[in-house]
Amino acid sequence: MDASSPPTIDIEALGFDRGAHLLVKRALSRIPPGATLRVLSCAPGFQAHLAAWCRAQGHRLAEASGMRADIVRGGYQAGRWQGAERCGKADPREPEAVAERAESRWGLAARGATVESGGPEWHFPLDCKAEVWAEEAAELYRQALAAQWDPETAVDWNARFELPDTVEDAVVQVMTYLVENENAALLIPARFLGRLHPHYREIMQLLAIQVADEARHIEVFTRRARLKRREPALSTAGGQSSLKTLFDAPDFSIASFLLSVLGEGTFVNLLRFLHAHAPDPVTGQIARLVARDEARHVAFGMAHLLHRLRREPELRSRLANAVELRYDSLAATAGLNEEVYDALVLLAAGAWSPAAIALGFEAVQALQREMAEGRRLRLQKLGFEEDQARRLAHLHTRNFM
Amino acid sequence: MTETLILGAVAYAPKVVTIWEGFKAHFAGRGLAFDYLLYSNYERQVEAQFDGTIHLAWNSPLAWLRAERMAKARGLPVDAVAMRDTDRDLTSLIVVRADAGIETLDGLRGKTVGFGAVDSPQATLIPLEHLARQGLLAGRDFSARRFDVLGGKHGDHIGGERDAALALLRGEIDAACLIDGNHLAFTADGTLTPGATRILAQTGAYDHCNFTASPGAPAGLVGRFVELLLAMSWDDPAVRPLLELEGLKQWLPGRSSGYGLLEAAVDRQGFYAPDGRILAADYRY
Numbered sequence: 001m002d003a004s005s006p007p008t009i010d011i012e013a014l015g016f017d018r019g020a021h022l023l024v025k026r027a028l029s030r031i032p033p034g035a036t037l038r039v040l041s042c043a044p045g046f047q048a049h050l051a052a053w054c055r056a057q058g059h060r061l062a063e064a065s066g067m068r069a070d071i072v073r074g075g076y077q078a079g080r081w082q083g084a085e086r087c088g089k090a091d092p093r094e095p096e097a098v099a100e101r102a103e104s105r106w107g108l109a110a111r112g113a114t115v116e117s118g119g120p121e122w123h124f125p126l127d128c129k130a131e132v133w134a135e136e137a138a139e140l141y142r143q144a145l146a147a148q149w150d151p152e153t154a155v156d157w158n159a160r161f162e163l164p165d166t167v168e169d170a171v172v173q174v175m176t177y178l179v180e181n182e183n184a185a186l187l188i189p190a191r192f193l194g195r196l197h198p199h200y201r202e203i204m205q206l207l208a209i210q211v212a213d214e215a216r217h218i219e220v221f222t223r224r225a226r227l228k229r230r231e232p233a234l235s236t237a238g239g240q241s242s243l244k245t246l247f248d249a250p251d252f253s254i255a256s257f258l259l260s261v262l263g264e265g266t267f268v269n270l271l272r273f274l275h276a277h278a279p280d281p282v283t284g285q286i287a288r289l290v291a292r293d294e295a296r297h298v299a300f301g302m303a304h305l306l307h308r309l310r311r312e313p314e315l316r317s318r319l320a321n322a323v324e325l326r327y328d329s330l331a332a333t334a335g336l337n338e339e340v341y342d343a344l345v346l347l348a349a350g351a352w353s354p355a356a357i358a359l360g361f362e363a364v365q366a367l368q369r370e371m372a373e374g375r376r377l378r379l380q381k382l383g384f385e386e387d388q389a390r391r392l393a394h395l396h397t398r399n400f401m
Numbered sequence: 402m403t404e405t406l407i408l409g410a411v412a413y414a415p416k417v418v419t420i421w422e423g424f425k426a427h428f429a430g431r432g433l434a435f436d437y438l439l440y441s442n443y444e445r446q447v448e449a450q451f452d453g454t455i456h457l458a459w460n461s462p463l464a465w466l467r468a469e470r471m472a473k474a475r476g477l478p479v480d481a482v483a484m485r486d487t488d489r490d491l492t493s494l495i496v497v498r499a500d501a502g503i504e505t506l507d508g509l510r511g512k513t514v515g516f517g518a519v520d521s522p523q524a525t526l527i528p529l530e531h532l533a534r535q536g537l538l539a540g541r542d543f544s545a546r547r548f549d550v551l552g553g554k555h556g557d558h559i560g561g562e563r564d565a566a567l568a569l570l571r572g573e574i575d576a577a578c579l580i581d582g583n584h585l586a587f588t589a590d591g592t593l594t595p596g597a598t599r600i601l602a603q604t605g606a607y608d609h610c611n612f613t614a615s616p617g618a619p620a621g622l623v624g625r626f627v628e629l630l631l632a633m634s635w636d637d638p639a640v641r642p643l644l645e646l647e648g649l650k651q652w653l654p655g656r657s658s659g660y661g662l663l664e665a666a667v668d669r670q671g672f673y674a675p676d677g678r679i680l681a682a683d684y685r686y
Contacts, residue, residue: 017588017595045600048494052581055487058635058650076650079636118638 006070007031008038016049024050024071028059033075042067083117092138092202102127102199111199124197130311131252132192134303137202144209144296149289151220157227161280166352168228170343171283174274175225176232177239177340179218181267184243185297186214188259192252206300213293220286227282236337238330245326253308253315254322260301261378262323264294266371273367277348298378305382316383320392327395405434406622408612409446409455412439413557416646423643427633433625442553442686443520444679447471450479450615457482457623460613461555462522462663463672468613469657471677477616481655482627487648488609489659493523493531494584495602497576498569506535506602512575513544515565519684520672521556522607522663524548524565528578530666531604546574553686559583566592576601608659627654 009027014020020043027037039050047064050071054061058074089097090112098111107122109115126132134140163171193207225232246263249255271291278284309315341364346352349360372393379389406428410421421437428435438455440446443464449455450468460468465481472479495514497503503512514532517524525547529539539545548568550560565577566587579587581603587593612630614623630652633640644650667673671680 015595016585017593045494048492048581048600048603049585051490051492052585055490056582056648058486074650076635079634079650080641082636083638116638118641 006036006038008040010040011043011046012041013043014041015043015045016053017045020046020049021053024053025057025077028071028073029077031073033073033077035073036062037071037073039069039071040067041069080116081114084114085117086112086114087199088112092135098129098133099199100129102129102197104197106197106199108198111201122197125195126192126252127197127199129200130308132196132200132203132304134203134300134307136303137206137300140296140300140303141202141206141209144206144213144293147292147296148209148212149216151216151223154289155220155223155282155285157223157282159281161282163228163279167279167346167350169233170346171279172225172229173233173339173343174347175221176234177337178221179225179232180235180239181243181263182214182217182221184246185259185264186211186218188247188249188255189214192255210297210300213297217290217293220290224282224286234337234339236339239337239340242330245329249322251318253305254319256301256304257319258322258326260297261305261382262375264301265298265374265378268294268298269367269371269374273344273363274347277350277363279347279350302378302381309383313383319382320384320388323392323395404619404622405436406457406619406626407455408435408437409440409449409458410437411443411446411459411461411554411557412441413551413554420643420646423646427640427643428626428629431629433622433629435626443467443555444553444686447677450613451475451477453615453617456615456618457626458613458615460611461557462607462609462611462660463520463526463555463667465611465613465657466660466664466667467673467677470673470675472616474676475616479616480614481611481657482614482623483630483652483655484608484611485647485649486651486653488611489653489656490606491523491609492581492606493528493578493604494581494600495528495531495576495578495604496566496569496584496598497601498572499597499599501575501599503575503601506532506537509537509543509576509601511543513546513573514539515568515574515577516545516547517561517565517578518549518552518554518556518558519547519681520552520554520686521561522609522666523580524556524562524578526666526670526672527604527607527662530662530669531602533669535602552684563587563592566598570594570597605662606659607662608656611655611657613655 007027007030009023011020011023014023024039031037047069050069051061051064054071058076060072060074062070062072087103087106087109088099088111090110092098102124104122104124104127105117105119106115107119189207190211193204193211196204196207198204222232246255246258249258268291271287271294275284275287275291278287344364345357345360348363349356375393376389379392380386384392410417417439425435425437440449443461446458447460447464447468450458451471458464458468468479503509516528519525537543548561548564550564551558562579562583565574566579568574569577570593588595631654633644633652635641635644635650674680
């Protein structure tokens with residue numbers, strides 16, 4: 001090779017119909033735009049394909065003869081990436097990995113990817129870190145994945161038991177109520193999920209798993225209700241009104257507070273109660289499995305609110321207002337339906353004797369105190385003063401959720 | 402009132418609307434009133450260049466030749482004002498099955514050669530001209546089978562070339578004619594198996610589409626149009642999607658020097674008369 005020879009590659013017998021462009025592209029990337037690359041080849045049809053490829057890529061075929069062609073590199077390869085920007089970093093623990101505000105132009109790009117400019121404008125209303133983030137999300141997601149259970153095998157649906165009709169009716173009524181609540185607990189995060197910027201990947205994944213959890217809960221409660229009966233039992237206007245106030249909460253943090261911290265937190269108490277007083281093994285197994293999932297949902301709600309309250313303490317008064325408003329809007333309703341309340345008393349009583357009923361009634365009252373106490377502790381953990389925490393915890397009593 | 406520059410374009414695919422709506426918005430943003438009319442075929446579009454309907458036409462190479470002939474017959478000028486970088490120095494290929502045992506063009510004697518649409522410069526007219534120059538005439542030395550998809554679109558639709566390539570693989574024809582880039586593209590998209598076909602011949606280089614200014618088009622508006630076009634940069638993310646849709650990196654000034662091969666083909670095959678009349682008897686558009 002003489003001293004004036006340009007950089008040269010030999011693609012040998014590799015045709016452009018078999019990937020030769022990879023070699024040419026790599027060689028071109030090593031010379032500046034405007035410089036010449038010599039390509040040697042003994043592949044049949046190499047000239048025609050090289051010319052067509054260069055034309056499409058914006059390179060110039062300067063000279064071609066026999067088994068040799070000279071290409072002048074065009075300036076377009078890098079053009080696509082001018083103005084491109086990296087959107088954060090994949091590992092949320094690195095500095096500036098998670099943006100305070102996720103740009104709509106980042107769209108669906110993986111966090112940390114380099115995003116070409118000129119892409120479509122997306123609209124994700126939940127695009128502020130403060131509004132959705134929790135440091136613990138990745139860990140909670142990992143735990144949630146590890147704790148997934150299969151309703152088919154985790155519950156012994158064939159366990160043999162016979163209950164008196166009135167007790168079975170009570171179980172079916174409670175299951176009917178649980179399905180209703182879980183419908184809300186599925187749809188509320190699902191609605192926020194659809195508005196969340198995917199930059200907050202860990203939150204998106206965690207919400208998705210929560211939605212999957214609730215889908216499973218709806219399945220098992222429905223199956224238990226139908227184990228001995230054809231259809232579920234009663235749904236009251238008051239119960240649905242209560243859930244609708246959660247459903248209609250427009251703000252992610254407030255919804256998370258009402259649903260996860262107050263609602264699902266209380267729900268965990270109820271499920272433990274059901275586990276303790278289950279009249280049959282299936283109900284007991286279900287209550288135990290579901291309570292475990294719900295405790296995780298509460299943990300995320302708490303983690304998110306603690307994250308946001310640290311930056312925005314004034315949110316605390318909005319949370320308090322939300323509880324008051326919810327209480328007021330439900331003041332005229334019957335609250336928890338009578339059938340569910342009575343069913344719980346009967347399940348705890350285990351028999352119809354006056355003495356048993358008295359014990360059952362006392363157990364449900366203890367559950368209510370336990371629920372209020374749990375809410376008070378969580379509210380205090382979120383920074384509410386003890387008196388206010390106690391008052392708000394007691395306002396939240398008309399429906400368990 | 403500001404005059405609007407009217408462009409004619411042939412609707413050979415739905416994306417044409419996306420392209421020209423994009424250009425319309427781009428020009429509007431730069432103060433050039435621009436609109437477009439869509440035609441179902443190039444023949445009507447070229448005729449519209451002579452009745453004052455359109456100031457400019459985005460013409461196929463064949464349409465450019467017809468416009469040039471009609472203008473000459475009327476003593477009027479037409480001008481190729483701009484073209485894509487990818488419109489220059491194209492070639493067509495005549496390909497055979499790799500194992501066919503056909504080594505030279507002479508090997509096509511007595512065989513069947515597949516072409517594209519009757520009015521396709523790249524897949525019919527220019528390959529036929531290339532074969533004729535090598536002493537091979539359709540009907541006499543080989544039989545020609547046309548894959549006549551969407552007449553009037555001047556081969557813009559890729560379907561004819563793809564159908565010919567598939568017929569070649571199935572052994573229904575012995576050779577197929579297609580533009581060089583499509584031979585590569587058909588391998589990439591799986592239409593052709595790598596190594597299943599071999600290039601038997603490559604035509605001389607020719608140019609493809611151009612923006613043709615109609616006789617009497619407002620020179621100021623056309624000049625501004627060309628100026629804005631040449632200023633479009635592939636590095637500009639706002640413009641790049643439009644250029645990608647049209648398949649180019651850069652607009653270049655028009656040139657009319659790359660149509661000699663097609664002109665010879667049109668004359669030899671009697672496609673258009675010297676005054677631009679359509680002579681091809683079995684041409685439906």
